[in-house]
Amino acid sequence: MKKIVSLIVFVLLLILIAFGVLQMRPFGEPENTEMDEYFLENSQEDSQANNVVTAVLFDYRGLDTLGEATILFSAVSSILTVLRRIKKNGEKEVDG
Amino acid sequence: MVWNTIVTASPALVLATPLLFAFLIGLIGNFLERTVEALFGCALIITSFFVGVIAFEVLTIGSWSYVFGAEQPSPKTMSSFFRVIFVADGYSVLATITIAIIALVVGIYSYGYMSEESNLDKYYLLFLLTWVGINGMVLTNDLFNLFVWFEVTTMASSGLVAFQNYRAKSIEASLKYLLLSVLGGLFFLFSIALLYGQYGVLNLQLLSAEITGSFNDRLAVGLITVVFAMKSSSVPFHLWTPDVHGQAPGPVSPFVAIMVMGYLLALFRILISVFVETISPFIIGLIVMVLGVLSMVIGVVMAFASDDIKLEVVYLSISQIGYIMLAVGVGVTTLTTPRYGDFGELAFAGGLFHIINDAIYKTLLFLSVITVGHIAGTRKIEELSGVFYKMPYTSVFFLIGALSLSGFPPFSGFYSKFLIYRATYSFHPILGLFTVLMTTLIFIVMARLFSSVFLGSRDESFKENVPTTMLVSMTILAAIVIVFSIIPHIVVSEVVVPAVKALAGVFSV
Numbered sequence: 001m002k003k004i005v006s007l008i009v010f011v012l013l014l015i016l017i018a019f020g021v022l023q024m025r026p027f028g029e030p031e032n033t034e035m036d037e038y039f040l041e042n043s044q045e046d047s048q049a050n051n052v053v054t055a056v057l058f059d060y061r062g063l064d065t066l067g068e069a070t071i072l073f074s075a076v077s078s079i080l081t082v083l084r085r086i087k088k089n090g091e092k093e094v095d096g
Numbered sequence: 097m098v099w100n101t102i103v104t105a106s107p108a109l110v111l112a113t114p115l116l117f118a119f120l121i122g123l124i125g126n127f128l129e130r131t132v133e134a135l136f137g138c139a140l141i142i143t144s145f146f147v148g149v150i151a152f153e154v155l156t157i158g159s160w161s162y163v164f165g166a167e168q169p170s171p172k173t174m175s176s177f178f179r180v181i182f183v184a185d186g187y188s189v190l191a192t193i194t195i196a197i198i199a200l201v202v203g204i205y206s207y208g209y210m211s212e213e214s215n216l217d218k219y220y221l222l223f224l225l226t227w228v229g230i231n232g233m234v235l236t237n238d239l240f241n242l243f244v245w246f247e248v249t250t251m252a253s254s255g256l257v258a259f260q261n262y263r264a265k266s267i268e269a270s271l272k273y274l275l276l277s278v279l280g281g282l283f284f285l286f287s288i289a290l291l292y293g294q295y296g297v298l299n300l301q302l303l304s305a306e307i308t309g310s311f312n313d314r315l316a317v318g319l320i321t322v323v324f325a326m327k328s329s330s331v332p333f334h335l336w337t338p339d340v341h342g343q344a345p346g347p348v349s350p351f352v353a354i355m356v357m358g359y360l361l362a363l364f365r366i367l368i369s370v371f372v373e374t375i376s377p378f379i380i381g382l383i384v385m386v387l388g389v390l391s392m393v394i395g396v397v398m399a400f401a402s403d404d405i406k407l408e409v410v411y412l413s414i415s416q417i418g419y420i421m422l423a424v425g426v427g428v429t430t431l432t433t434p435r436y437g438d439f440g441e442l443a444f445a446g447g448l449f450h451i452i453n454d455a456i457y458k459t460l461l462f463l464s465v466i467t468v469g470h471i472a473g474t475r476k477i478e479e480l481s482g483v484f485y486k487m488p489y490t491s492v493f494f495l496i497g498a499l500s501l502s503g504f505p506p507f508s509g510f511y512s513k514f515l516i517y518r519a520t521y522s523f524h525p526i527l528g529l530f531t532v533l534m535t536t537l538i539f540i541v542m543a544r545l546f547s548s549v550f551l552g553s554r555d556e557s558f559k560e561n562v563p564t565t566m567l568v569s570m571t572i573l574a575a576i577v578i579v580f581s582i583i584p585h586i587v588v589s590e591v592v593v594p595a596v597k598a599l600a601g602v603f604s605v
Contacts, residue, residue: 030296078255
C-alpha cells in the first residue's frame with residue numbers, strides 16, 4: 001500500500017516537473033536580458049577582470065562564491081565531527 | 097565616520113563575524129581548547145552587538161539595503177540589483193533579534209551541558225556556521241543567495257545533530273535529516289532555475305515585477321512552499337522532527353527549533369514579496385493556512401500520545417509552528433483586498449509576535465526539560481516524579497514556559513495568541529473557536545506533564561547539581577518572558593508593527 005502510494009506520488013511529481021521543463025524558455029534566452037547585457041558590457045570596467053566569468057564569480061556574485069566555499073567547509077567539518085575519535089574523561093580512546 | 101560605515105555594513109557584519117570566528121576555531125581548535133571557549137564567547141557577544149546595531153538603527157531611523165561588492169553600499173542604479181543585496185528592515189530586525197537571543201542563551205547553556213563531551217571545538221564551529229546560515233537566510237534579498245545559506249544551515253546543523261557520534265541513533269537521525277534536506281535543497285534549486293531561466297533576474301523585487309503567473313511560476317511556488325514547509329517541520333512533512341530532536345544533544349534541540357523559525361521567516365518573505373501579487377493571494381494564503389491547521393491538530397494529538405518529556409515539547413512546538421502559519425496564512429488571504437485593514441494586519445501582527453514569543457518560551461521549555469533529563473538520566477514520563485523537590489529553580493522555569501505556551505492570561509504567550517484568536521475569528525468564527533480549543537488542549541497536556549513529572553512523590557534516585565551556566569541561561573529567558581508579559585503593547589508597537597509594515601505594508605489599501 002505504502003509503495004503504491006509513493007509510486008503514484010512519484011509519477012505525478014515526475015509528470016509535473018517534466019511538463020514544467022517542456023514549458024521552459026530556450027536555454028540562455030530569458031525574457032529579460034538586461035542583467036546579461038549589463039555584465040557583458042560593464043564587467044571589465046567594474047571589476048578590472050578580462051574574463052566575464054571571473055567577474056561574475058568573484059565580483060558580482062562574490063558572496064555566493066564565499067557561501068559555496070562555506071558549504072564545503074561546513075560539510076567537511078560535519079564529516080570530521082561524525083568520524084572523530086572520542087576521548088572520554090579519564091578513559092582510554094574508544095573508536096567512534 | 098567609522099561608526100557610519102559600521103552601521104551601514106552591519107547586515108554584512110552579522111554574517112561575517114560568526115563566519116570569521118568559525119574559521120578561526122577551525123584553524124586553532126585542535127591545539128588550544130580553552131581559547132576556543134573564549135573565542136566562541138567573543139563570537140556570541142560581537143554578533144549580538146551587531147544585531148543590536150541593526151535593530152537600533154532600523155527602529156529609530158529607518159530601513160536600508162546593503163549591496164555587496166559595489167562602490168557605494170546603498171543601491172543607486174538598476175545595476176546594484178544585479179549584485180547580492182541584504183536588506184535591514186523591520187522584518188529582518190525581528191528575525192535576527194529572535195535568533196540572536198536564542199543563539200546567545202543556548203551558547204551559554206552549552207558551556208555547562210556539553211562540558212563532558214570531547215572535541216568541543218567542532219561543536220562551537222558548527223554552531224557558529226549554523227548561525228551564519230540562518231542569519232543569511234533571513235537577511236538576503238536574492239533567491240540564489242538564499243539557496244546558498246539554506247545549504248550552509250543544512251550541512252552545519254546535520255553535523256550538530258550527530259555530535260554525539262558514539263550513539264548510533266543520533267547518526268541515523270542526522271542522516272535521515274540530511275537526505276531529506278538535500279533533496280529539498282535540490283527541489284529549491286530547480287524552482288530557482290525555473291524562475292531564473294524565464295526572467296533572467298534573481299533579486300526578489302525585480303522578480304516580483306517580472307513574474308507573470310505562468311505554469312512554471314506556479315510549479316516554482318508550489319515546490320518552494322513544500323520544501324520550506326518540510327524544513328520548518330510543518331505537518332505532512334514533519335517526520336524528521338521527532339527523530340532529530342529526540343537524538344540531538346540537548347542544547348542543539350532548541351537551536352534546531354530556531355533554525356526551523358528561520359526557514360519559516362524566509363518562506364514568508366519569498367511568498368509575500370515575490371508571488372502573492374501575481375498568483376492569487378487567497379490560494380497561497382489558504383495553502384499556508386491548511387498546513388498550519390494540520391500542524392496544530394497533529395502536534396497536539398501526538399503530544400498527548402508521547403511518553404517522553406522532550407518529545408512532548410517537540411510536538412507542542414510543531415503545533416506552535418501551526419499557529420504561526422495559520423495566522424500568517426489568514427493575513428496573506430486578505431492582501432490586496434480591503435479586508436487587510438479589517439483584520440489582515442492584525443493576523444500578521446499576531447503571527448509575527450508569536451514568532452518572537454514562541455521562540456523564547458519554547459527555548460525555555462526545551463532547556464528546562466533537557467536539564468531534567470540530563471540530571472535525572474531519563475526522559476521517560478513514568479520514570480520521573482517529584483522533580484520539583486529536587487530541582488525547584490528548573491521547575492519554576494518550566495512552569496513559566498508551560499503557562500506561556502498554553503496561553504495562560506498574564507503570560508506573554510496569551511497576548512500573541514489573543515491577536516491570533518481575533519484575526520482567525522474575523523476570518524471565520526469556526527476557525528477562531530478551533531484555535532481556542534487547541535490552546536485548551538495544549539493547557540491540558542502541560543498540566544498533565546507538570547503534575548506527573550514535577551509534582552508527585554519525592555524521588556531519591558538522583559542528586560541535584562545543575563551547573564550555573566545552565567541556570568543563568570534559563571534565568572535570562574524567564575526574565576524575557578516576564579518582561580514581555582508586562583509590556584506586550586510596547587513590543588508590538590516597537591518591533592512587531594515595523595516588521596508587519598516591512599513584510600506586507602506595500603499591499604495596504
